[in-house]
Amino acid sequence: MRFKKLFPSSLALVATLSLAALASAAVPTVVILGTGGTIQSKGDTRMTRYDYRAGRFDITEIIDLIPQVKDLANLEAEQYTNIGSPSMTPEVWKGLVEKINEKALRSDVSGFVITHGTNTLEETAFFLHLTVQTDKPVVVVGAQRPSTSISADGPMNFYNAVQVAASPDARGKGVFICMNQQINSAREGxxxxxxxxxxxxxxxxxxxxxxxxxxxxxxxxxxxRHTYLSEFDISDISEFPRIDVIPSFADASGDIVDFVVGAGAKGLVLAGHGAGGASPAQGDAFKAAISKGVPVIASSRTGSGRVIESSRMTESGIVAGDNLLPHKARILLMLAVASGKTDREELKRIFDQY
Incomplete structure (x- = not known):
């Protein structure tokens, strides 16, 4: 009789505990890696919009400013570095990739959010897009206004970034740039x-x-190709070669090309006019660089549109950079050269596939 009285309540308790455990297990874990930038900055007044010091907040302080974000996922936060984005280097990127790759092996981790300054955010995002070895979403997020500003955009951007990182639909799509409620691919954003x-x-x-x-x-x-489908294994790269971007303009001299090659550049990217064009003097300098084993990629300074191979490029040995912006073509060329892939046909394949 006593058993009959206890059984329903005991069963209810077990059921409640089981449901709670299932609910806890269902909540995704999102790893937050702070790197600094405007999103973690403080201005001297609330009216400060452009004259401020980046990276004055710790990432945990940012999360505490947005308590609602903790309802989206279990957050595991770490201040990886705290610098302005112009201070980013390939060595910092490599360490970030290694940390993401390590944590991505955990079954409880659903995705990643990287806070970042906006000036070079797309470069970090594209490097991760080419080297992170997981299909779990990686979201790079920043802000245009410091956290202390009137109508700061960082809190909502961060909240949205966690939403994307926790979303099952984001899996397998590479690295994202998420700001202003808009999701861009790291390749094109x-x-x-x-x-x-x-x-x-x-x-x-x-x-x-x-x-x-x-x-x-x-x-x-x-x-x-990107992330888990990429051929670029960061663990095989011990150092990153110097790759320079050379802008073209009317009557541009070839001297700067000669100088950077003499200074040790292992690859060049032309930020060309129109569909990747260069001045005659630059064209001669690029031919000389290629003859010395320095690969050259042609991209466009226009900001949109593809650069396709022309007869002039074929004759000189320049490789067309497709629609990659010059600073992103630099990153892809840097990884190719660092991986020992400098043959022109191999570079053509890489720029066609990535």
């Missing part, structure tokens, strides 16, 4: 405004998706 909160666009191709009040919605997916 680029900063297009110095101060406005709608700072990143993908120009020709558009956003991958959006973060609306009803959640994360993807509209397309990347088709080029």
């Amino acid at each position: 680029t900063k297009t405004s110095a101060y406005k909160v709608e700072a990143f666009q993908s120009r020709d191709l558009g956003f991958l998706g959006v973060v609306d009040p009803d959640g994360v919605h993807f509209l397309r997916a990347p088709v080029r």
Whole structure:
């Protein structure tokens, strides 16, 4: 009789505990790695929008400013570094990739959020896009206004980034740039405004998706190789070669090309006019560089559109950079050269596939 009286309540207790355990297990874990930038900055006044010091908040302080974000996921936060984005280097990127690769092996981790300054955010994002060895989402997020500013954009950007990192639909799509409720691929997303909160666009191709009040919605997916499909293994790279970007303009001299090659550049990217064009003097200098074993990639300074191989490029040995922006073509060339892939046909394949 006593058993009959106790059994229903005991069963209810077990059921409650089981449901609680299931609910806890169902909550995703998102790893937050802070690197600094405007999103972690403080201004002297609330009106400060551009004259401030980046990286004055710790990442845990940022999370505490947005308590609602803890309802989205179990957050595991670490201040990886705390610098302005112009101070980023390939060595910092490599350490970040190694940390992500290590933590991605854990079954409880669903995704990653990287806070970052916006000036070189797209370069870090693209490096991760080419080297992170996981299909789990990696979201790079920043802010255009310091955290202490009136109408700071960082808190909502961060909240949305965690939403994307925790979303099962984000898996397998590579590295994202998430700001202003817009999700860009790391390959195409680029900063297009110095101060406005709608700072990143993908120009020709558009956003991958959006973060609306009803959640994360993807509209397309990347088709080029990235992350877990990439051939670039960061553990095989001990040092990064110098790769320089050379701008072209009317009557540009070839002297700067000669100088950087003499200074030790192992590869060059032309930020060319139109469809990757150079001045005659630069053309001669690039031919001389190629004859010395220095590969040259042609990209465009226009900011959109593809650079395709022309007869002039074929004759000189220059490789077309497709639609990669010059500073992103530099990163892909840097990884190719660091991996020992400098043959022209091999570089053509790489720029076609990535």
